[in-house]
Amino acid sequence: xxxxxxxxxxxxxxxxxxxxxxxxxLEEDNLLIRYITxxxxxxxxxxxxxxxxKRTGKSCRLRWLNYLxxxxxxxxxxxxxxxxxxxxxxxxxxxxxxxxxxxxxxxxNEIKNYWRTRVQKQARHLKIDCSxxxxxxxxxxxxxxxxxxxxxxxxxxxxxxxxSTSTMETDQNKLIPYSQSEQTLFAVSSPTKLTNQGxxxxxxxxxxxxxxxxxxxxxxxxxxxxxxSAFYDSSVQNNDCYNVDIGGxxxxxxxxxxxxxxxxxxxxxxxxxSSGDMAADTYWNMDGLW
DNA sequence: AAAACTCGCAACCGCTAGCTC
DNA sequence: TGAGCTAGCGGTTGCGAGTTT
Numbered sequence: 001x002x003x004x005x006x007x008x009x010x011x012x013x014x015x016x017x018x019x020x021x022x023x024x025x026l027e028e029d030n031l032l033i034r035y036i037t038x039x040x041x042x043x044x045x046x047x048x049x050x051x052x053x054k055r056t057g058k059s060c061r062l063r064w065l066n067y068l069x070x071x072x073x074x075x076x077x078x079x080x081x082x083x084x085x086x087x088x089x090x091x092x093x094x095x096x097x098x099x100x101x102x103x104x105x106x107x108x109n110e111i112k113n114y115w116r117t118r119v120q121k122q123a124r125h126l127k128i129d130c131s132x133x134x135x136x137x138x139x140x141x142x143x144x145x146x147x148x149x150x151x152x153x154x155x156x157x158x159x160x161x162x163x164s165t166s167t168m169e170t171d172q173n174k175l176i177p178y179s180q181s182e183q184t185l186f187a188v189s190s191p192t193k194l195t196n197q198g199x200x201x202x203x204x205x206x207x208x209x210x211x212x213x214x215x216x217x218x219x220x221x222x223x224x225x226x227x228x229s230a231f232y233d234s235s236v237q238n239n240d241c242y243n244v245d246i247g248g249x250x251x252x253x254x255x256x257x258x259x260x261x262x263x264x265x266x267x268x269x270x271x272x273x274s275s276g277d278m279a280a281d282t283y284w285n286m287d288g289l290w
Numbered sequence: 291a292a293a294a295c296t297c298g299c300a301a302c303c304g305c306t307a308g309c310t311c
Numbered sequence: 312t313g314a315g316c317t318a319g320c321g322g323t324t325g326c327g328a329g330t331t332t
Contacts, residue, residue: 022300022301022325022326023300023301024301042317042318043317043318044318045316058302059301059302061318061319062301062302063300066300066301067300094322095320096320097319098320108320108321109299109300109301109321112321113298113299116298116322117298
């Protein structure tokens with residue numbers, strides 16, 4: 001069986017017992033980097049041997065992909081990246097590698113860790129299952145708008161002119177999860193761009209609000225965010241995940257509701273979504289998220 | 291000051307799809 | 312066709328660092 005002594009292909013029992021585990025040393029890292037620089041990736045088991053590493057091929061591959069590869073990004077995820085993760089996870093679930101493909105420089109492991117340590121922590125805090133409809137709804141109504149706000153803050157501070165070029169009519173702070181005609185993930189829409197299929201009525205539109213229920217400042221038009229940023233791979237634009245059919249939200253049982261206010265989550269304990277309590281910082285603490 | 295606890299992340303494990311022979 | 316092997320994925324674990332008691 002894989003994962004046992006037999007998983008290593010040509011590795012016999014004695015070799016297996018001599019294999020090193022645990023944290024990589026600087027020397028091992030250098031060996032691996034040097035070898036891959038000269039010979040390239042692939043054939044990980046033989047690579048491990050040829051490089052003189054007492055590691056499994058699997059371990060070498062992981063170390064390279066998650067840590068040593070030159071274009072690997074380190075450090076905190078940006079709000080843009082977090083937003084994208086939330087969005088893509090709502091569509092694909094725990095398909096970490098697939099999600100990672102859309103965040104250049106980030107690894108599936110990193111994204112998985114982010115989800116488990118940050119997002120699931122919020123779910124625990126709210127005492128709900130992070131895979132539940134309620135939690136997805138919470139993400140959409142509170143977390144994502146705040147991330148968008150954060151994105152706006154960072155983009156306006158780094159490029160004031162870019163942020164101010166959004167001339168779209170945003171008389172309502174409507175956030176639609178997807179725009180069918182534009183390949184965006186999340187956009188502040190003008191009313192004319194809302195389709196019957198994807199629109200949310202104004203009484204129930206997802207709004208960015210602070211804990212007191214105030215409507216937050218208008219949010220930027222998202223196509224700029226995704227269209228211009230380095231992490232948005234233009235090659236992805238024709239991917240079905242962007243050319244969406246609102247399917248990303250169908251899975252959450254929301255899109256078929258023209259009026260979100262009609263959603264009934266049958267909450268018997270605390271109706272924290274509709275009451276607005278959830279938006280209170282005591283329940284939805286964003287401070288630790290970035 | 292130190293023990294207990296929590297958190298974040300690197301690394302490992304088990305499984306499986308796909309390829310080769 | 313099926314056995315063996317490789318690469319890759321998602322889940323889990325272990326450990327060091329930081330925080331709380």
